[in-house]
Amino acid sequence: MHFRTKQVHAGVAPDPTTGAILTPIHQATTFVQPSVDRYMERGFTYSRSGNPTVRAFEDKLAALEGGVDAPAFATGMAAINAVFMAFLDAGAHAIISDVAYGGTYRLSTQVYTRFGVEFSFVDTADPAAVEAAVTPVTQLILTETPANPTLKLTDIRAVSDIAQKHGIPHAVDNTFLTPYYQQALELGADMSVHSTTKYLDGHNATVGGAVVIATQDHADRVRFIQNSTGTIMSPMVAWLSLQGTKTLSVRMDQQAANAMEIAEYLEAHDKVETVAYPGLASFPQHNLAKRQASGFGAMLWFEVIGGAAAGKKLMDSLGLWALAENLGSVESLATHPVTMTHAAIPPEERARVGITDGLVRLSVGLEDSRDLIADLARALDQV
Ligand SMILES: *Cc1c(COP(=O)(O)O)cnc(C)c1O
Numbered sequence: 001m002h003f004r005t006k007q008v009h010a011g012v013a014p015d016p017t018t019g020a021i022l023t024p025i026h027q028a029t030t031f032v033q034p035s036v037d038r039y040m041e042r043g044f045t046y047s048r049s050g051n052p053t054v055r056a057f058e059d060k061l062a063a064l065e066g067g068v069d070a071p072a073f074a075t076g077m078a079a080i081n082a083v084f085m086a087f088l089d090a091g092a093h094a095i096i097s098d099v100a101y102g103g104t105y106r107l108s109t110q111v112y113t114r115f116g117v118e119f120s121f122v123d124t125a126d127p128a129a130v131e132a133a134v135t136p137v138t139q140l141i142l143t144e145t146p147a148n149p150t151l152k153l154t155d156i157r158a159v160s161d162i163a164q165k166h167g168i169p170h171a172v173d174n175t176f177l178t179p180y181y182q183q184a185l186e187l188g189a190d191m192s193v194h195s196t197t198k199y200l201d202g203h204n205a206t207v208g209g210a211v212v213i214a215t216q217d218h219a220d221r222v223r224f225i226q227n228s229t230g231t232i233m234s235p236m237v238a239w240l241s242l243q244g245t246k247t248l249s250v251r252m253d254q255q256a257a258n259a260m261e262i263a264e265y266l267e268a269h270d271k272v273e274t275v276a277y278p279g280l281a282s283f284p285q286h287n288l289a290k291r292q293a294s295g296f297g298a299m300l301w302f303e304v305i306g307g308a309a310a311g312k313k314l315m316d317s318l319g320l321w322a323l324a325e326n327l328g329s330v331e332s333l334a335t336h337p338v339t340m341t342h343a344a345i346p347p348e349e350r351a352r353v354g355i356t357d358g359l360v361r362l363s364v365g366l367e368d369s370r371d372l373i374a375d376l377a378r379a380l381d382q383v
Contacts, residue, residue: 003064003180008246011060025239026052049227053235057242058210061200064245065179065192067212069219071226072233072241076175076195077103079209082231083142083171083193084108086221090116092139097124097154099147099353101173101195102337106344121349125285127158134166142193144173146289148327149301149337149361150354151176151276153285156292160188169218171211175199175328180249181256181295185214191222196233198328201244202251206237251330251366255298258372259364265373266302271310271380275302298364299327308357310383312336315360317379320371332365332372 001009012023028051031044044050054072061070073079084107088094096108098121108119120133124143141163145154156172163170171191172184178199184192194200196208210233213219226232233241256279263277275282278289279296289296304310315323321334325341335341338357342350350356364372 004249006063007060007180007248010063011056011058012242023053023056023239023242025235027235047235048230048232051232051235051238053242054233054238057233057238057245060242060245061179061194061210061212065174065183065212066185067192067214067219068216069223070210070212071219071222072196072238073209073211073226073231074233074237075207076101076193076197076209077107078231079193079195079211080104080142080173081107082222082225082229083140083191083211084112084117085225085229086218087140087169088112088117089139091137093118093120093135093137094140094142095120095122095124095130095133095138096142097144097147097152097173098122099150099152099355100142100144101148101175102342102344104142104144104173105342105349110344124154124159125152127155127162130159131162134162134168138166138168141168141170142173143170144175145182146176146278146297146299148176149299149335149342149359151278151283151299151301152354153278153288153292155288156182156184156187156189160190163190164188176299177293177295177297178248178252179212180252181297182293185212187292190214190218196241197326199248199252200328201241202248202329203240203244204326204329204331205244206240208233208237208241252295252298254366255364256295258366258369259298259300259362260296261369262362262364262372262376263300265376266300269380271304271383273303273305276300299361300364301359301361303356303358303360304380304383306358306383308338311358311360313383314379317382318375319378320367320375321362321379327361327363329363330366332367333363335361335363337361
């Protein structure tokens with residue numbers, strides 16, 4: 001089956017007792033067992049360990065990205081935490097992309113360091129730098145591509161080859177492109193992590209996460225943490241995410257088309273200093289974007305002339321664009337990473353990796369691009 005058919009049908013089937021076309025929201029805590037000897041026969045025992053609505057979403061995601069399993073979590077951070085817990089021992093070392101979601105940085109530096117784990121934040125756009133950072137105790141490589149918020153890309157195939165050579169699991173945070181545009185496992189990654197909060201839900205309706213996993217051995221480890229720590233996604237969130245995922249490709253194609261138009265508009269504007277969108281020929285890694293993904297996504301960033309002060313003025317002047325954290329939803333959002341999503345990263349570290357004070361991040365939604373551009377034009381007139 002092709003992707004668009006799978007996004008509608010994988011993991012779900014009409015309810016066998018009623019014929020209901022949508023998977024029911026199974027809000028039950030526990031599942032009655034036919035007899036002591038036939039415990040687990042129907043696959044479910046207690047909703048922390050597995051739930052039929054959650055399982056439908058997990059099965060759909062596994063099918064969409066070619067995994068053996070895709071445990072779903074309460075949030076994207078819970079999914080990343082499960083990967084850390086599954087693969088990092090006390091005294092271990094992990095390699096993380098130097099540009100990554102602020103929460104990933106915080107979890108690493110403020111939680112896992114307390115348990116004696118050491119982290120190297122490496123420019124994973126340079127595979128040689130990844131290889132150089134490997135130590136005898138490196139137990140995990142986590143890359144984020146495109147990275148939040150600078151959109152720096154990592155060559156998934158090249159880093160996966162290095163990881164495999166050293167026997168280290170490689171997880172890719174694939175939140176920005178989703179399986180629709182980027183098949184991380186096919187490119188060699190062992191795991192693909194998602195904040196389903198973003199494009200998979202797509203409607204600003206839930207927070208959730210998932211890890212699509214290539215091998216059963218790794219899946220068993222992550223499932224064990226999901227049950228042990230009790231961080232499974234809730235049935236209601238799984239149900240909403242299931243419905244959202246059915247329209248993923250249609251939303252992303254339109255949002256990406258809008259993003260391309262907006263990027264071109266900004267690039268031509270005389271008050272705009274820089275624009276970064278992987279679909280622009282001027283994007284430094286445009287060729288890698290074309291090679292490893294089938295679309296450029298709908299995230300972009302720009303800086304206006306006048307730096308941070310002008311950027312803030314612009315964001316405060318927007319009307320149709322909501323000033324908010326989150327991304328990937330049908331509503332267009334503007335974010336100031338330095339005060340919002342990436343505040344947990346120290347200023348010197350942010351400056352080192354290009355998260356400038358004037359950086360305006362746009363998550364392009366599903367509205368008519370003419371209205372989105374008109375609103376940007378009005379705000380640009382204010383600065
Ligand atoms: C939002 C985000 C996360 C964290 O997900 P939550 O659902 O907010 O916990 C992780 N990685 C990336 C790239 C994100 O954008």
